[in-house]
Amino acid sequence: MTSAAIAVICTATILMGVFGLSLTRSTGDFYVASRRISPLTNASAIAGEYLSAASFLGVVGLIYLWGPQGLWLPIGYTAGFLVLLLFVAAPLRRSGAYTLPDFMILRFRSAVVRRMTTVVVVLTGWLYVVPQLRGAVIVTEFSTGLPGWVGAGLVVVVVLAVVLSGGMRTVTVAQAVQYWVKLAALLIPAVFIVLRAGGEDAGQALSEPLWRVTVQGDPLIAASLVLALSVGAVGLPHVLVRFYTNPDGHAARRTAAALVGLVGIFYVIAVLLGLTAVGALGPSNTEADTALIQLPAAVLSDATGDVLVAVLVGGAFAAFLSTTSGLVVSVSGVISQELFGGSVRGFRIGALAAVGVPAGLTAAATDVSLAGAVVLVFTFAASTVAPVMLLGIWWSRITAAGAVSGMLTGAASTGLAVVVSAVSVQAPVLLTYPGLWSIPLSFAVIIAVSLTTEPPASTSAVLTKLHLPEEHRGQSRP
Amino acid sequence: MTARPASDEGEDDVAPAVRDRRVSVRGPQTPPTLDEVLGDPRRGFVAERARAEQARSLRRRQLRLNIVTVGLLAVLLVGMGVGARYEGILLTLVVYPLMVLLALWALRRARGIETL
Numbered sequence: 001m002t003s004a005a006i007a008v009i010c011t012a013t014i015l016m017g018v019f020g021l022s023l024t025r026s027t028g029d030f031y032v033a034s035r036r037i038s039p040l041t042n043a044s045a046i047a048g049e050y051l052s053a054a055s056f057l058g059v060v061g062l063i064y065l066w067g068p069q070g071l072w073l074p075i076g077y078t079a080g081f082l083v084l085l086l087f088v089a090a091p092l093r094r095s096g097a098y099t100l101p102d103f104m105i106l107r108f109r110s111a112v113v114r115r116m117t118t119v120v121v122v123l124t125g126w127l128y129v130v131p132q133l134r135g136a137v138i139v140t141e142f143s144t145g146l147p148g149w150v151g152a153g154l155v156v157v158v159v160l161a162v163v164l165s166g167g168m169r170t171v172t173v174a175q176a177v178q179y180w181v182k183l184a185a186l187l188i189p190a191v192f193i194v195l196r197a198g199g200e201d202a203g204q205a206l207s208e209p210l211w212r213v214t215v216q217g218d219p220l221i222a223a224s225l226v227l228a229l230s231v232g233a234v235g236l237p238h239v240l241v242r243f244y245t246n247p248d249g250h251a252a253r254r255t256a257a258a259l260v261g262l263v264g265i266f267y268v269i270a271v272l273l274g275l276t277a278v279g280a281l282g283p284s285n286t287e288a289d290t291a292l293i294q295l296p297a298a299v300l301s302d303a304t305g306d307v308l309v310a311v312l313v314g315g316a317f318a319a320f321l322s323t324t325s326g327l328v329v330s331v332s333g334v335i336s337q338e339l340f341g342g343s344v345r346g347f348r349i350g351a352l353a354a355v356g357v358p359a360g361l362t363a364a365a366t367d368v369s370l371a372g373a374v375v376l377v378f379t380f381a382a383s384t385v386a387p388v389m390l391l392g393i394w395w396s397r398i399t400a401a402g403a404v405s406g407m408l409t410g411a412a413s414t415g416l417a418v419v420v421s422a423v424s425v426q427a428p429v430l431l432t433y434p435g436l437w438s439i440p441l442s443f444a445v446i447i448a449v450s451l452t453t454e455p456p457a458s459t460s461a462v463l464t465k466l467h468l469p470e471e472h473r474g475q476s477r478p
Numbered sequence: 479m480t481a482r483p484a485s486d487e488g489e490d491d492v493a494p495a496v497r498d499r500r501v502s503v504r505g506p507q508t509p510p511t512l513d514e515v516l517g518d519p520r521r522g523f524v525a526e527r528a529r530a531e532q533a534r535s536l537r538r539r540q541l542r543l544n545i546v547t548v549g550l551l552a553v554l555l556v557g558m559g560v561g562a563r564y565e566g567i568l569l570t571l572v573v574y575p576l577m578v579l580l581a582l583w584a585l586r587r588a589r590g591i592e593t594l
Contacts, residue, residue, distance in 0.1 A: 068570075071562075071567065071570045075558075075574075078577055081581075082577055082584075083548075085584060086547055219559065250588075253588060257581040257584075261581075264574035271570070460530050460534075463530075464534075467534075467536050468533040469536075472529070
């Protein structure tokens, strides 16, 4: 039954790809879907793309593994969209740039900054696809009995089929649907499971006392997680690229505000399921990332449990497919612009690279935890591209040299933290979760270097473009 | 016939001086826009500078609002972190609707700043 659920989700995704193909018209459509998409559709599409393996399986798994400390994870993810709404959505849309490197060249007039941003975007995309494919491996092995690589291979094939045929228009329509599919796939089992677990059948262990569990744990980890996850959202290429599809700056803000709600609803359900898993599955005797899929069988013993497992597996595959295709679109767009002059052929070559490299990495690294890997990606984005974006939008004194040194510092500090915490047995908390110091460090380096160098001559004109509402623009000079 | 070359030479003497005087007269540094050619001269550098000034003031006011909002978010999260240590896990779920309210408030304020 679970194989059938996977097949249904994959077929639906491909069908939507073929259907969307007829709506694609020009190269412009191919990239940004012609900017004719409403805020709610757009927000659904972003949420559909954003809610990845880490959200669908990882949040429940981490709460199960860590206990209440894991509750900070979804809070950080949600807060990220508030940060996007406040600092990025409207100016980014008003910049009129297609991709992150486009924005950098507009703001800094520097090929070095653009190239570095391209590298960071590609790295972020690659690192982010790995946990998706890993999730497909875990779920396939656990729920169907097939070898894990079949699931990962399926994700790769479906994503390439959709992305290569339709481009972003397809993906926008498909992604918006994916959000609602994922929400339903989590909500329906949640209603059954939480009602049953909270009722009399599953015993007292789950009812009142569960809600009275107090959150313990290291406040440093909590602060580091929330900071990295909320700031990191600013540096996620597959999320940012969707803000260009809003008709104007304020619509981009409305999209971001809608996202706080859409993503929040999803996480509230995930948190309830995670807390139920703590009680229902007992001490962590199994792999945390499959906790969600084990839950129906642990709580409901009859056939209902099997159906719910199938629904959850379908939802998980929706998550793998949507996040991967979103990442592949943005990474291949960037590769195409950097190396192939933005041609559609370059986009296709880029797509192969965008999914091929992570597939190799997934095969090589077999003990990746989903939520842990995604926290790392967010910390990397939050320490490299995000500070440059935030200061570039709001500070007139930032320079290209400042941006370059900030990105290098961020990449070095997160890289160092990862290596040190990987090799040492008892790594300090702040090396395992470096966000609390690596993000402020990047900001500090950018500010210090910028103050000793000259900002680009175009600063005032660019900031005017970013911050003046469309209706105040007047006649633009040719 | 013999006077012709002499008068030509005379003109050659005068022309550089005329050209020098003409060079010293400088026109606009950038070509005028269609609007400037056809009519309203205020649609030029002056308007451009006014727009830059307006954008600058908008940027500052939005930034101030954003910092206040982030401050509120920080207070909310720290409060929740402390509260959840004593009051239990359910408190963490209250954060989500509060974040939505914060987003809606910021959305309205941001639009308000722009439409003034």
